[in-house]
Amino acid sequence: MPIMTKLAHEFHEPVLLAIIGGTGLYSLAALKPIAKLIISTPWGEPSSPITIARTSSGFPIAFLARHGPHHDLLPSDVPYRANIAALKGLGVKVILAFSAVGSLREHIKPRDFVVPNQIIDRTKGIRSSTFFCKGFVAHAGFGEPFDPKLNKLIGDHCREILQGDGVKLHTKETEGKDVILVCMEGPAFSTRAESQLYRSWGGDVINMSCIPESKLAREAEIAYQMICMSTDYDSWNESEEPVTVEQVVGNLKANTDNAHRVAEKLIDLLEPKIKSGEIGGDLDGSMKFSVSTKKPARDRRAAIKMHYLFPNYWPLE
Numbered sequence: 231m232p233i234m235t236k237l238a239h240e241f242h243e244p245v246l247l248a249i250i251g252g253t254g255l256y257s258l259a260a261l262k263p264i265a266k267l268i269i270s271t272p273w274g275e276p277s278s279p280i281t282i283a284r285t286s287s288g289f290p291i292a293f294l295a296r297h298g299p300h301h302d303l304l305p306s307d308v309p310y311r312a313n314i315a316a317l318k319g320l321g322v323k324v325i326l327a328f329s330a331v332g333s334l335r336e337h338i339k340p341r342d343f344v345v346p347n348q349i350i351d352r353t354k355g356i357r358s359s360t361f362f363c364k365g366f367v368a369h370a371g372f373g374e375p376f377d378p379k380l381n382k383l384i385g386d387h388c389r390e391i392l393q394g395d396g397v398k399l400h401t402k403e404t405e406g407k408d409v410i411l412v413c414m415e416g417p418a419f420s421t422r423a424e425s426q427l428y429r430s431w432g433g434d435v436i437n438m439s440c441i442p443e444s445k446l447a448r449e450a451e452i453a454y455q456m457i458c459m460s461t462d463y464d465s466w467n468e469s470e471e472p473v474t475v476e477q478v479v480g481n482l483k484a485n486t487d488n489a490h491r492v493a494e495k496l497i498d499l500l501e502p503k504i505k506s507g508e509i510g511g512d513l514d515g516s517m518k519f520s521v522s523t524k525k526p527a528r529d530r531r532a533a534i535k536m537h538y539l540f541p542n543y544w545p546l547e
């Protein structure tokens with residue numbers, strides 16, 4: 231008979247590191263949960279309750295399942311703003327976001343890991359993709375959409391822990407060029423012509439979830455890196471069957487241990503680096519002076535919402 235422990239519903243310490251789990255990653259096996267938080271934000275409720283766990287040294291980590299614990303949210307319906315706002319409200323400075331991706335390159339094989347450093351946005355404008363609005367206009371820099379320090383840390387330390395027949399880690403360093411993640415709307419996969427077009431643009435991998443998650447993290451001044459696991463060859467290869475969910479899920483299941491291994495390694499490495507401020511502080515203050523709307527013209531309701539993200543930036547008059 232399993233022993234059921236009751237999880238706390240409140241947690242009052244800052245949580246600096248969060249993991250967002252994508253398709254196939256709905257919890258983190260190695261971390262024992264101590265709290266399950268149901269959070270409401272000015273942008274609604276996150277995809278799932280946020281689980282808090284501690285490392286052996288007591289460092290708290292937040293875990294959020296992007297599509298909900300039972301995967302009942304389409305990529306277009308994920309409440310991205312609520313997810314990022316809830317993590318920001320907990321004090322999160324660093325997000326590692328896992329994602330299942332299709333490969334647009336022959337040499338990026340199913341089950342390989344990919345750490346992209348660039349994005350091409352092919353979503354259709356139907357997702358709420360900014361915290362800002364009429365009456366509270368601001369612009370975040372997004373030229374480098376991922377955190378370069380997280381990107382390098384993963385490239386430097388995760389290669390040797392991947393197991394399996396020839397499973398590789400692809401980064402800007404290994405590819406000798408930008409590693410480009412195309413984010414499409416879905417939920418149907420790409421046509422062959424679209425898949426070939428993305429290849430001609432230089433795209434390396436494709437998913438449906440990186441936008442607006444990465445943009446919102448940037449607006450919230452949170453260091454963010456997506457860690458992609460290749461699950462299929464999308465639809466570009468005329469001599470192969472186009473991608474199916476069975477392929478995606480099959481490869482994810484077979485490779486879950488690698489995802490857990492990568493997460494555990496990174497948690498260990500990040501704990502001291504986040505505590506010391508070496509990682510996670512580079513965006514501090516970046517949004518403070520990027521609001522264009524003059525104070526008298528600011529919308530009060532928008533300002534109250536923004537206060538949730540940045541209680542110290544723009545005092546409510």
Ligand SMILES: CSC[C@H]1O[C@H](OP(=O)(O)O)[C@H](O)[C@@H]1O
Nearest residue numbers: 252253305329330437438439478
């Ligand atoms: C089930 S295949 C398509 C689905 O998989 C990826 O999900 P996630 O990024 O959350 O791992 C992709 O983005 C699509 O949402």
Ligand SMILES: Nc1ncnc2[nH]cnc12
Nearest residue numbers: 330331332436437438464
């Ligand atoms: N081929 C593909 N296209 C978009 N998202 C995906 N996630 C996994 N495989 C994918």
